[in-house]
Amino acid sequence: MTRFRHLVARDLLTAWRRPGDVLLVLAFFLLAASLFPLGVGPEPQILQRIGPGVLWVAALFAAMLSLDRLFAEDLVDGSLEHLVLAPLPLELAALAKCLAHWLTGGLPLTLMSPALGLLFGLDGSQIAVLAVSLLLGTPSLSLLGGLGAALTLGARRGGALMSLLVLPLAVPVLIFGVGAVEALAGGAGSSNALVLLAAFFLVALASTPWAIAAALRQAVE
Amino acid sequence: MAGMHALANPARFQRFSARALPWSAGLTAILLLVGLYMAFFVAPPDYQQKETVRIMFVHVPAAWWSMAGYAFLAGLGAALLVWKHPLAALMARAAAPVGAAFAATCLITGSFWGRPMWGTWWVWDARLTSMLVLFFLFLGHIALSRAFDSPERGDKAAAILALVGVINLPIIKFSVDWWNTLHQPASVMKLGGTTIHSSILIPLLVMAVAFFMLFVTLVLMRTETEIGRRRLEMAALAAE
Amino acid sequence: MPALNAENLACRRGGRLVFTGLGFGLEQGEALLLTGRNGSGKSSLLRLLALMTPRLRGSLTWTGIEVAEQPEAWRLALAWLGHADAIKPDLTVRESLAGAQLLRKGRLDSLDHALGRFDLTAIADRPGRYLSAGQRRRAALARVMLSGAPIWLLDEPAAGLDEPSRGALHLTLREHMKSGGLAVISTHGDIHLPSARPIDLGEFAPSADALAEDWS
Numbered sequence: 071m072t073r074f075r076h077l078v079a080r081d082l083l084t085a086w087r088r089p090g091d092v093l094l095v096l097a098f099f100l101l102a103a104s105l106f107p108l109g110v111g112p113e114p115q116i117l118q119r120i121g122p123g124v125l126w127v128a129a130l131f132a133a134m135l136s137l138d139r140l141f142a143e144d145l146v147d148g149s150l151e152h153l154v155l156a157p158l159p160l161e162l163a164a165l166a167k168c169l170a171h172w173l174t175g176g177l178p179l180t181l182m183s184p185a186l187g188l189l190f191g192l193d194g195s196q197i198a199v200l201a202v203s204l205l206l207g208t209p210s211l212s213l214l215g216g217l218g219a220a221l222t223l224g225a226r227r228g229g230a231l232m233s234l235l236v237l238p239l240a241v242p243v244l245i246f247g248v249g250a251v252e253a254l255a256g257g258a259g260s261s262n263a264l265v266l267l268a269a270f271f272l273v274a275l276a277s278t279p280w281a282i283a284a285a286l287r288q289a290v291e
Numbered sequence: 292m293a294g295m296h297a298l299a300n301p302a303r304f305q306r307f308s309a310r311a312l313p314w315s316a317g318l319t320a321i322l323l324l325v326g327l328y329m330a331f332f333v334a335p336p337d338y339q340q341k342e343t344v345r346i347m348f349v350h351v352p353a354a355w356w357s358m359a360g361y362a363f364l365a366g367l368g369a370a371l372l373v374w375k376h377p378l379a380a381l382m383a384r385a386a387a388p389v390g391a392a393f394a395a396t397c398l399i400t401g402s403f404w405g406r407p408m409w410g411t412w413w414v415w416d417a418r419l420t421s422m423l424v425l426f427f428l429f430l431g432h433i434a435l436s437r438a439f440d441s442p443e444r445g446d447k448a449a450a451i452l453a454l455v456g457v458i459n460l461p462i463i464k465f466s467v468d469w470w471n472t473l474h475q476p477a478s479v480m481k482l483g484g485t486t487i488h489s490s491i492l493i494p495l496l497v498m499a500v501a502f503f504m505l506f507v508t509l510v511l512m513r514t515e516t517e518i519g520r521r522r523l524e525m526a527a528l529a530a531e
Numbered sequence: 532m533p534a535l536n537a538e539n540l541a542c543r544r545g546g547r548l549v550f551t552g553l554g555f556g557l558e559q560g561e562a563l564l565l566t567g568r569n570g571s572g573k574s575s576l577l578r579l580l581a582l583m584t585p586r587l588r589g590s591l592t593w594t595g596i597e598v599a600e601q602p603e604a605w606r607l608a609l610a611w612l613g614h615a616d617a618i619k620p621d622l623t624v625r626e627s628l629a630g631a632q633l634l635r636k637g638r639l640d641s642l643d644h645a646l647g648r649f650d651l652t653a654i655a656d657r658p659g660r661y662l663s664a665g666q667r668r669r670a671a672l673a674r675v676m677l678s679g680a681p682i683w684l685l686d687e688p689a690a691g692l693d694e695p696s697r698g699a700l701h702l703t704l705r706e707h708m709k710s711g712g713l714a715v716i717s718t719h720g721d722i723h724l725p726s727a728r729p730i731d732l733g734e735f736a737p738s739a740d741a742l743a744e745d746w747s
Binding site: 221224226227228237238241249252253256266273278281288291 | 438451452462465473
């Protein structure tokens, strides 16, 4: 466990030394979300209707944006070999990297989402559920994204390919995440969708680390 | 498993497929002819959907075998990663585009079906949407397996993707169904459950078997091509 | 049987057979110098020994036990120096080295000694991105020295080093072997150790028959 913590701490330290990376993701999130009112017009009813979906899709793309630095730099500078050779299960190391990615990606996005919810005229309960759904959903995105990043290590056209791999797998996250907020408007409770989001996270937690580890082993073969 | 082990050797596979291909190709042709004849002339028009219901005889088998095709890809992925069958990689390379083509066939015929039924070429119906996501999963597999300078690396990466994908596929299907009930659109493409009349069921089953044989034939042919291609690459490397 | 014993190793990379029938035995305090032309498989052998590249055939035992059966214990016994130096651009030299050492649950008390050996004390708190190629190599060597691992796998450790640094490398290697350590080192003739045994990988290049048989 101490080694797990050291790995997370090292990635957080790296992110801390390069705050631009995190800010870029947040800026992209803000930009992508604010393009929609410009695209569909400023009518409050429409914006409130599409707001949760738009913010979730924007968060999905923003999460893709930061994936290329998850393992690719480690591959280039040789650290990935040391990660594979480290005497801790590579599955745990992969999990540590994904956790650091979430702490510097999904978590800031979640914290920023209430402000963007206001831009779309969401009411208080919608904003709260949106934030909770992002909190439960973005860890799954970091896990699936970690898989995409590991699978495309050393590939041609890595970035676009990564999105093609990860986004279809992330469809349930998007559906349950938006569904949680929309269930409010429909009068139904959003707890169903939130439970499904959490369940998806557990499945991802159980199934992706070994796949990421296998992909990393292949990348250093 | 003994059979699969025997076929793991490319040379032995080629001897097998040289014998099997004419039979499977012939059977495919006969079944398709019989199935299409029954679909067009034996099956009655639907009292609601009229003649357009006949699209189902292509649409539904394509959907079945594209889904089964993805499960097959995952099985090949396991065979490559766990049992290190060299042939599994080549067969996955051969099968993924066939599965994608089946999924595309399902989507396109679904769109043809939707035009008279819904008055629009595309409806975000649960089945069609799931099939669209499956199509993307196939595309991802194809793109990933061909994205590396070393084909072996592409094979193994795609194998991992297929295994994760097959775990995710039922969840995606569930989530899309869930999403669909949340938005409650018309669902026309439901078959009448277990009470399908035999005049429809038999042509459908014949077409299903025909599509299966088509899948097998195409995969066998394409696997042979992949073996040849890999041989050429090996020869080029050895000549260096 | 020697402490580290390899028999009949064969390796395939990128769909190509690189070497076959390779074997060696190393006692404690011995080093193996891998020589051979580019592409003869020096790096491949090192990666195979580290269990990164899968073995096509052969056995590798450490104190009589097949290493693949206890991979974590084996990895703990290894210090690795690859082509890339694994010095993170955003971390200082000290942080990079300490991070690697903590990852293997190792001790940090000889960190300053290792930094001093490779003349890194003055730049120990400089981020990796500001280091020259030679400085990064020295930092990577200091990490190997710090590891305290009994088996060192070094891929061209002297590449890009100046004369004093090469002296430090030789001194470190002699100390390591005097204390019973083992090393497998790929080299282009720039490593000179009295107790090292050279092995030319060109001698284990696969025959045309083996190539043909490999993929039939």
